[in-house]
Amino acid sequence: xxxxxxxxxxxxxxxxxxxxxxxxxxxxxxxxxxxxxxxxxxxxxxxxxxxxxxxxxxxxxxxxxxxxxxxxxxxxxxxxxxxxxxxxxxxxxxxxxxxxxxxxxxxxxxxxxxxxxxxxxxxxxxxxxxxxxxxxxxxxxxxxxxxxxxxxxxxxxxxxxxxxxxxxxxxxxxxxxxxxxxxxxxxxxxxxxxxxxxxxxxxxxxxxxxxxxxxxxxxxxxxxxxxxxxxxxxxxxxxxxxxxxxxxxxxxxxxxxxxxxxxxxxxxxxxxxxxxxxxxx
Amino acid sequence: xxxxxxxxxxxxxxxxxxxxxxxxxxxxxxxxxxxxxxxxxxxxxxxxxxxxxxxxxxxxxxxxxxxxxxxxxxxxxxxxxxxxxxxxxxxxxxxxxxxxxxxxxxxxxxxxxxxxxxxxxxxxxxxxxxxxxxxxxxxxxxxxxxxxxxxxxxxxxxxxxxxxxxxxxxxxxxxxxxxxxxxxxxxxxxxxxxxxxxxxxxxxxxxxxxxxxxxxxxxxxxxxxxxxxxxxxxxxxxxxxxxxxxxxxxxxxxxxxxxxxxxxxxxxxxxxxxxxxxxxxxxxxxxxxx
Numbered sequence: 121x122x123x124x125x126x127x128x129x130x131x132x133x134x135x136x137x138x139x140x141x142x143x144x145x146x147x148x149x150x151x152x153x154x155x156x157x158x159x160x161x162x163x164x165x166x167x168x169x170x171x172x173x174x175x176x177x178x179x180x181x182x183x184x185x186x187x188x189x190x191x192x193x194x195x196x197x198x199x200x201x202x203x204x205x206x207x208x209x210x211x212x213x214x215x216x217x218x219x220x221x222x223x224x225x226x227x228x229x230x231x232x233x234x235x236x237x238x239x240x241x242x243x244x245x246x247x248x249x250x251x252x253x254x255x256x257x258x259x260x261x262x263x264x265x266x267x268x269x270x271x272x273x274x275x276x277x278x279x280x281x282x283x284x285x286x287x288x289x290x291x292x293x294x295x296x297x298x299x300x301x302x303x304x305x306x307x308x309x310x311x312x313x314x315x316x317x318x319x320x321x322x323x324x325x326x327x328x329x330x331x332x333x334x335x336x337x338x339x340x341x342x343x344x345x346x347x348x349x350x351x352x353x354x355x356x357x358x359x360x361x362x363x364x365x366x367x368x369x370x371x372x373x374x375x376x377x378x379x380x381x382x383x384x385x386x387x388x389x390x391x392x393x394x395x396x397x398x399x400x401x
Numbered sequence: 402x403x404x405x406x407x408x409x410x411x412x413x414x415x416x417x418x419x420x421x422x423x424x425x426x427x428x429x430x431x432x433x434x435x436x437x438x439x440x441x442x443x444x445x446x447x448x449x450x451x452x453x454x455x456x457x458x459x460x461x462x463x464x465x466x467x468x469x470x471x472x473x474x475x476x477x478x479x480x481x482x483x484x485x486x487x488x489x490x491x492x493x494x495x496x497x498x499x500x501x502x503x504x505x506x507x508x509x510x511x512x513x514x515x516x517x518x519x520x521x522x523x524x525x526x527x528x529x530x531x532x533x534x535x536x537x538x539x540x541x542x543x544x545x546x547x548x549x550x551x552x553x554x555x556x557x558x559x560x561x562x563x564x565x566x567x568x569x570x571x572x573x574x575x576x577x578x579x580x581x582x583x584x585x586x587x588x589x590x591x592x593x594x595x596x597x598x599x600x601x602x603x604x605x606x607x608x609x610x611x612x613x614x615x616x617x618x619x620x621x622x623x624x625x626x627x628x629x630x631x632x633x634x635x636x637x638x639x640x641x642x643x644x645x646x647x648x649x650x651x652x653x654x655x656x657x658x659x660x661x662x663x664x665x666x667x668x669x670x671x672x673x674x675x676x677x678x679x680x681x682x683x684x685x686x687x688x689x690x691x
Contacts, residue, residue, distance in 0.1 A: 195577055221583030233578035235571045245564065246571045250583035252564055296583060 141165035142300055142332050143189070143225075148203035150181070150188050150356075152196065158184045160356040161203065166300065171326045171333045173343040173364060175377060176353030182336045183230055185353075186302050190227045191217040207300070222250050226298035230305045230336075232289045236278030240269055243277050243288055247295030254297065262291040265321060283314035290321070294331075301325065302334045307342065315339065319346055340377040344368040352377065406536045408656040409649065414542035414611075416648020417549035422604035422621075423628040423640040424556055425597030431573045431635040432593035435485060436493075438500040440601055441622020442507035447473055447602025448609035448618045449511050452522045462525035466606065470599050477598025478591045485594075486587075508619050519615035526610050545607045552603055553641055556596070560637065569593060573635070624651075627667040631674050633681030642682060 143166040150159040158181045166172045176182050187193050188200055191214075205213045207223055215223075235243050244262060248255040263270035266287045272280060277288055286306055293301060303322065307315040323346045325331045337343035344350055347364035352373065360367065367373050426440045450472045454465030484503060488496050526544045530537040560566040572579045572589045580586060601622070608618050628647050632639025647667050655663035674681065 190581060192577065192580060195580065216585075217580045218583040218585050221581070227581045229578060229581060233575050233581075235574040235578065237574050238567065238570055242567050242570070245567050246579070246582050246584065249564065249568055292582070 142168040142208060143334065144206040145185070145189070146204050146206075148185070148188060148205065149201045150184055150193065150198055151201050152184075152198045154199075158198070158356055159188065162353070162357050163203075164351050164358055164361070166332060166334050167349075168299075168332055169326075169330055170348040171323070171335065171346060173335045173337060173340075173347035173350040174353060175337060175340045175343060175350060177377075178338075180353040181356040182353055183304055186227055186304050186334075186336060189220075189302065190225060191215055191220050192227075218250065221296055224297065224299035225302065226293035226296045226300070227302045228289045228293045228304060228306065230308060232282075232285045232308075234277040234280070234285045234288050234292070236276065238277055239274050240277055240280070240288055241273045243292050244269075244295050247292035250296055255295070258295050258297060262294050265294070265324070266291050283310050283318070286310060286314075286318060287321075290318070290325075294325070298331060300332045300334065302336075304336045305338060306335075307337065307339045315342065322346065340373070341368075344378075403536050404656060406534070407538065408652045410538050410546075411542050412649035412652030413645060414545045414648070415651060416645035417546045417553075418604050418607045418621075418644075419624055419628050419648050420641045420644025421549045421552055421600055421607070423625045423632070423644055424553060424637055425600040426625050426629055427632070427635055427637055427640045428556075428569075428593050428600075429597045430629075431637075432569050433481075433485070433590050436497055436500065436634075437597070438497060439480070439504040439507060440597070440625050441619040442504040443473065443476065443598050443601035444605030444608065444622045445511055445616065445619040446476060446507055447605035448522075448614050449515055450602070451606045452515075452520055452609065452614045455523055455525070456520075465525075466603075469602050469606065473598040473602035474595045477594035477596075480598075481591050481594040486590075504619070508616060512616065515614075517616065519613045519617070522609055522614050524610055541611060545611065548607065549604075552600060556600065557637060559596075565589070565592060624667055627671040627674075629681070630671050631681055633684030636681065636683035639681055639683030 145162060145164050148159050148162045149157070151157050162181065162185060164172075164174070164185075174182055174185065184193070184198065187196070187198065189205055189212075191212075193199060200213055203213070204211055207220075207225060210223075212220055212223065212225075235246060238246070241259075244259055245255060248258055251258075268284055269288055269291055272284065277285065280288060290301075290303070290306065306318050306322065310318065319342055322333060322335065326333045326346075335343055335347065344364045344367060350361065350364045350367050351358050352360040352367070360370070360373065362370075368378070422440060422444055425443070426437055429435055429437045447469050450469035451462070451465045454460045454468045455462060458465075460468065480503065484499060485496065488499060524541065526541045526548075529540045531540050531543070532538075560570060568579065568582075568584045569589050569592065571582070572584060572586055576586055579589075605618050605622075608621050612618075612621075624647060628643040629640060630643075631646060632641070632643030647670065650666055650670065651663045654666045
């Protein structure tokens with residue numbers, strides 16, 4: 121039916137990013153354990169001040185992309201074998217994680233990863249490790265955004281609720297004063313109301329503080345609702361990109377990622393067809 | 402009653418020194434996950450370095466301690482950099498064997514250089530007795546307790562309040578997350594080994610001050626194991642409580658039962674603790690949210 125409807129897919133070589141993007145990834149290839157090819161020529165750009173969403177199904181390589189940017193691959197036997205990553209014009213492809221954090225790129229890892237045995241306050245102090253001079257000032261900012269964290273200041277982080285831990289993880293990343301905040305599935309395992317709250321905060325961080333955000337999400341609908349621009353990944357490369365609002369209207373995106381097919385129930389025979397349609401990805 | 406108080410004081414002194422020796426062990430284990438069997442050898446190296454600086458170079462003791470601290474830092478960080486870093490990813494048993502090998506190497510080197518005969522260090526802690534509640538107590542033991550408490554307090558404050566101390570605990574909790582904060586795990590590892598070696602050196606010097614400089618200092622370091630097993634391998638507070646319990650136990654056994662039983666009592670305790678509470682009194686409890 122609409123199989124040939126030609127989505128704005130630009131296989132392999134997405135539109136050249138508008139000059140001077142804050143973060144620019146070109147043709148990135150990542151291999152784990154010297155054999156497993158996870159990213160196959162991924163390219164994307166995050167312009168300054170924007171909220172960019174990176175969507176895709178499980179195993180598409182979204183988290184790997186973030187790990188490649190932050191230099192965490194080598195802790196997992198991964199390696200960038202081709203392509204480049206530029207931040208504000210400088211190449212950071214092989215840089216050390218601590219240098220990358222000092223440049224203003226902060227990552228909130230998937231699954232929160234708070235320091236469980238440290239108090240909330242100590243977790244935040246760790247977040248400001250690279251800029252000890254501004255810890256007090258930033259603590260105030262973070263507690264303003266997350267009032268619940270200031271209530272639980274002296275509590276061990278391991279005993280916080282999931283939502284509070286996610287807030288702590290985001291607040292901790294903000295302590296480094298990032299110009300680019302990368303979030304890996306902040307909605308993971310949270311109740312819908314909390315997800316709404318967290319997304320609202322992410323949006324405020326982007327609008328009020330001017331923090332550029334790169335957001336990875338399974339929850340495509342919500343991510344598209346707050347993002348300016350979005351990329352969709354499949355099998356280690358970008359298969360679709362565009363303005364978030366446009367993508368949210370794209371019939372293929374609706375069907376494959378937002379779960380809103382035009383017709384209601386389908387039979388198994390349709391599913392086979394469904395897969396064939398997805399093959400262009 | 403008098404005997405009891407005297408035994409208690411020397412037990413506390415031994416215990417405080419043990420805690421000082423064990424705290425380094427706990428720091429290394431907590432931050433890097435390595436069980437360092439060379440902790441006793443580090444103590445002996447410290448004692449011999451202070452001896453050399455005082456007896457051979459004729460330095461004043463504060464200078465001698467500073468010299469030994471420098472050597473200890475080099476030794477600790479060197480061990481991390483050149484022996485344990487290449488071992489990353491090897492099995493735990495290989496890592497343990499390497500630290501045991503290092504212990505033998507260090508102890509043998511000391512014997513090679515200084516001989517096996519015990520050396521008498523000019524005591525730098527004033528000797529004599531003081532009367533407290535009409536009980537004569539050895540001054541050097543009281544001072545040893547005070548010094549050990551001071552150093553342990555400093556270590557505790559470092560972990561609680563300093564930026565690097567908090568970062569070290571963060572690395573112990575979640576290495577990858579610590580990396581994303583820009584914390585250099587390598588630097589933290591080096592720091593952990595440096596601090597552990599310095600506290601071991603200080604413990605070694607305090608032992609040597611009481612019982613002379615010899616290979617026995619390293620032997621005293623063996624008591625670190627009952628202490629950390631009792632206190633919990635990764636707990637700093639636990640090493641202090643564990644140290645004091647083991648120190649007191651040894652002295653009471655020696656004073657009331659005697660017959661060399663004090664030599665084995667700590668290890669009987671070790672076996673017993675492993676049977677009933679293998680993670681020690683204060684070992685870290687995994688937080689599980691329900």
